[in-house]
Amino acid sequence: MTVSEQVRRLEQYYPDRVMASACPSRVVLDHVTSKWGVLVLVSLAGRTMRWGELRRTVEGVSEKMLAQTLQTLERDGLVHREALPVIPPHVEYSLTGLGVGLVERLLPLMEWLAEHSPAIVEQAGAGGRG
Amino acid sequence: MTVSEQVRRLEQYYPDRVMASACPSRVVLDHVTSKWGVLVLVSLAGRTMRWGELRRTVEGVSEKMLAQTLQTLERDGLVHREALPVIPPHVEYSLTGLGVGLVERLLPLMEWLAEHSPAIVEQAGAGGRG
């Protein structure tokens, strides 16, 4: 599919509204593209993970931000949280059906990023600032 | 393609490294998922646009942030800037070949968001906070 076809498909949903500041997609886009949103979602793409696993996998995330990101994604119905009532606590996070649909669109992006970012960073770093 | 296949494809590039804080994709991901990055890139998906057009299209963006976003994307080689030496100034922005490749992965995401965000926002708004 060409880019212009993709653009036309996008516009059929919200003609002239996707760029509007009041568009609902702005809200969800903000959640997903929040500092840790994409990384958390992509981490959960492969399998269910426990809190501690996520904490270690998503390198650099603080406890506060991981909790906050997870809560936002859970409220949006993208992530499912299952807490086993045991001591010590055992909590598992997984993608909902909705979350899987989103991640299917996120994975190709991440793959493109993984492939092209080294060249981009090197090139940009040479000429300008980081 | 299933999600697990996508995950496997992703991992083949940077085994165990996409989530690393030092991974180059982190940098580009930050640029793209910056507050206005996705919106600017998607706006340019359809056609070349002038500064003023972008300013009006991407509703809510300030002049400062538009300039900053465009500069970052230009340094990354995703956006091409062409300034005609006339008075009054006339500057056009378009996607580079690299930028087109990225936007091809962004458009399906935006389409998914446009389709599902209304329900997500409504549902999330009912139970929790905004």
Add this chain to the structure above:
DNA sequence: CTGAATCCCCAACGATACTG
């Protein structure tokens, strides 16, 4: 082990004014 609550800072962001 999984979080919630608190403190605090800085840098991202917006508004305004100015320039070629």
Add this chain to the structure above:
DNA sequence: CAGTATCGTTGGGGATTCAG
């Protein structure tokens, strides 16, 4: 028209502490 420069604010986000 297309920016740059400056200033003020805010809330995102990290470190730490406490609880179940």
